[in-house]
Amino acid sequence: MSTLVHAASETTGPGTRKFLTVLIGLAITMAIIMAPSPAGLSPAGQRVIAVMAFVVLMWITEAIPYGVSAVALVFLLILALGFSPPAGGTGAMLGTAKAIPLALSGFSNSGWLFVAAGLAMAAAITSTGLEKRVAYLILKLVGANTHAIMFGIILTAFALTFFIPSVIARAATLVPIVIGLTEAFGLPRNSQIGRAMLLLAGILPSVTGVGVLTGAAPNPVMVNFLTGAGQPQVGYLDWLIDLFPYTVVFSIGLYFLATRLFKFEFAELPGGPDYIAARIAEIGPMSTAEKRASFIMALTILLWATDKIHHVEASAISVLCVLLLVLPGVGVITCNELYKRIDWNSILLFGAGISMAEMLTRTGGAAWLSKVAFVESGMGGLSVTALAIMIFVVVFFVRFCFTSITSCLTAITPAIIGFLVSLHNPDLPIVGIVLAVALIAQCLSIIPVTSAPAMIAYGAGGFTTRDMMRLGLPLAVIMYGLIMLFMFTYWPFVGLWK
Incomplete structure (x- = not known):
């Protein structure tokens, strides 16, 4: 009986704190909305800032689930924009009917499309087991020591930076591999090893991308801003010399931090090289689905890496990849199965967040x-x-x-x-x-x-x-x-x- 009471108190406590956090967030939002408009800030801008304050607090505290926060963000944006004059104007309210497409604008953004396609690609590839094969091959190359594997993930991320000019595309390539590495240890994804590896897969694409001018979309944009302001032109080699060494040193710091903050379940994969060899033999020859997935991913990476030649936007290439992965007779998974595997909360959240931005x-x-x-x-x-x-x-x-x-x-x-x-x-x-x-x-x-x-x-x-x-x-x-x-x-x- 006492155990049940204790469990109930533990459940009620966090729930009460989250409820109070939501109330505090709403109070902050209303305070910003009701405050006098500062000079130079439109009513619509003030209300969007109020919505932003609420949502950022929810994201940091996780007072409400991410999927719920995405829906709440869209709804609050509709209200904030709908009950404000058009941006930069005065007079009649914009109206919620006109505010709806604005609040949903993030879902027509190429960045959102890239995230959605990236999650779909990762789900499709993991359905074939290809990521396990790649994971075991990486284990064979770098060894069975957990620290060596972490270092191997970093090296892989840097190598991909020079061939895949998109941080999201690199993440979509790296995450399935990391999932396979985690499963190679026979551990769940939320194990200490799994957490550390997935965090590296989520952080490294942006870190390595800033070190190469073509490694991330913002880099050439910033060069254009500088040139337009009369500053010296920053070329490919200039950018590489200036920032690449920083990303290398920073990644070394990330490696040491990750390997010490998380208490890995194993210092080395149980069984070592013999275990890895046995698992590779157990997997056997590549299946038809693996071969198809490999070909589709190789084609996708080639198209990503050569976007300067064919001028097809990277997110469009990702959609093509998803189409090929689900296309009957060519693909590796059905649409219904893919639907079950995708994390829709993340897709909702990112689209709503782009709308806010x-x-x-x-x-x-x-x-x-x-x-x-x-x-x-x-x-x-x-x-x-x-x-x-x-x-x-x-x-x-x-x-x-x-x-x-x-x-x-x-x-x-x-x-x-x-x-x-x-x-x-x-x-x-x-x-x-x-x-x-x-x-x-x-x-x-x-x-x-x-x-x-x-x-x-x-x-x-x-x-x-x-x-x-x-x-x-x-x-x-x-x-x-x-x-x-x-x-x-x-x-x-x-x-x-x-």
Whole structure:
């Protein structure tokens, strides 16, 4: 009887806390909505910021499930936009009928399409068992030691960066392999080994991508912003020299952090090389489904890697891959089976999050936040080092407002560059500060919803938001520490910092 009472109290406690968190979030939202509109901020922008405050609190505390938060976000956006004048205007309300397509705009975004297709690809591939075969081959190559396997995942992520010019595509390639590695240990995905490996698969694609100009979509966009502001052109080799060494050192820090924070169930795969050889023999020759999946994935990777030649957008290639995987006579899985395997909560959440980011930009909320953070804060009077540090701190908090790294950098980079240029200080390393902002936005990994690759890994069901925060918060400290180190050592040496 006492056991039942104790269990009931444990269940009631967290439930009460979550309910209170939701009430607090709603109170904060209403307070922001009812507050007088600041100069330069439209009513629609103010209300979208209020919605953002509520949703970010829900994401961080997990007071409501992610799928529920996605539906709540869409509903709140409809209300916020519908009961506001058109963005930048006054007069009559926009109306909920016109607000609906705006609140659902994220679901027509190529980034959302890429995430949805990536989750579908991972689900289809794991249905064939191909990921297990690849996993055992990787185990055979790097050895059976768990730390060696973790290092092998990092090497794989870096290698893929030069061939797959999309962080989401790399995540969609890496996650199924990691799932196979976890299952090779005979452990569930939420085991200590499984959590660590899936977290690496969710974090590494963005980290390695920022080190190569063609490794992530925001990189060339930021180069265009800098060039448009009259700053020196940053070429492929320049970007590689400036940022690739940082990503290597940062990944080494990630490796040591992950291998120490998580207490692995095994120091080495039980049975070692003999076990691996036995499992490879047990799998036997490749099945027809595995061969088809291998061919489809090889074709997809080839198309991703050659997008500069054929000019077909990467998300469109991903849709083609999913089509081939379910196409009768060609594919490896039926639509009904694929439907059961996909994590629809993640797909809903990412689409709703992109909608919020787009509405934040369209209503002027993002521009107003940037202005308040950079211009009106009086940061212009600080020394070069202090100014750079303050910008980096602001970017840390702004990053939580976006589920898309591209959306985040597209929204804040012009404001940062404009602010720095307006200071007319020849000693300001404007290019260096902007590239460091790119590092922060792409290496910061604290909650899954702020990163598409992390959402793909999160959709595999191996780790929770708390697990990611446990790794991501100290990783953020390492990130900022390394930036400070590079500011005073390597970057002045290569001419990126003065």
